[in-house]
Amino acid sequence: FGKSGSLRVETHAELARDGHFIVYCSAPDYGQGTDAVMTQLAAETLGVSRDRVELVNADTALTPDSGIQGASRATYFVGNSVRAAADNLKQAIFAVAAELLDQSPAELALKDDRVVGSAPDRSIGLDAVAREFDQLGKSRRVIGIFDLSPQFPDETRPEYTPHIVTGAQAAQVLVDEETGLVQVRRLAAAHDVGRAINPPSTVGQIEGAVMMGVGTALSEEYIPGVSTGFTDYLLPMASARPEIEVLLIEVPSFFGPFGAKGVGEGAILPTAPAILNALSRAIGVRVRELPMTPPRVLAAIKSRGR
Structure with missing residues (x-):
């Protein structure tokens, strides 16, 4: 990738009211498979199946600007940002669920449509967690950022960086x-x-x-x-x-x-x-x-x- 695109990319991830996950990004899929890749990256990060993840892609009324799609950037930049957003959402869910389950966030995991704890009887549905977010006044939507700007400041950034493929x-x-x-x-x-x-x-x-x-x-x-x-x-x-x-x-x-x-x-x-x-x-x-x-x-x- 060269100077044509931003080194900072933003995406969002949300826990829906019914307990499924929504990823928001701007990486239009015109045949190259970005929809499948972004859904897959989010599901893998969350630890759930792909059918639990909804993708909202390139809807300018709903999605952040995730940068240009060129120079082989989509999976690298937007994918890293999606992974960050999914991880931030998972940690936010665990923080809320930990209070409801009287468990440490580190003891929790996602399984299907539930948050499960270390003991078999310690679990709660994601829809219930979503309601708790709303009752607490917390946003169920979080931001994920992937930013290489600190590594490549504008005044010293070369035309091309060492991130190459062969x-x-x-x-x-x-x-x-x-x-x-x-x-x-x-x-x-x-x-x-x-x-x-x-x-x-x-x-x-x-x-x-x-x-x-x-x-x-x-x-x-x-x-x-x-x-x-x-x-x-x-x-x-x-x-x-x-x-x-x-x-x-x-x-x-x-x-x-x-x-x-x-x-x-x-x-x-x-x-x-x-x-x-x-x-x-x-x-x-x-x-x-x-x-x-x-x-x-x-x-x-x-x-x-x-």
């Missing part, structure tokens, strides 16, 4: 030397994701990034004054999707929520170089310009032996 990709291509058409047949992508909070979503993120990289490599080119629409700015279609094998390498991050690292743009970057290297081996000469359109590939083929 990956490697390999491609297999088929080239028609008469037309210059390149087809990506197979692509393997191995990426260090820290810890995959939701593995299917993580794999989907990497597959989507690979397809963006395929477009960069083979077809997407904006020419000012010429490119006016998607008839001359060519995005890869579903038919261009290669066989994609994703390998999730998990080396937990010290700072990420439960060890997670950001998984977004990272898998885009190695795709075009992998395809370019495969093409170079196939035709025996390098193409020096992206995208590697058929005319450019044909020109490279014709230059062999010069």
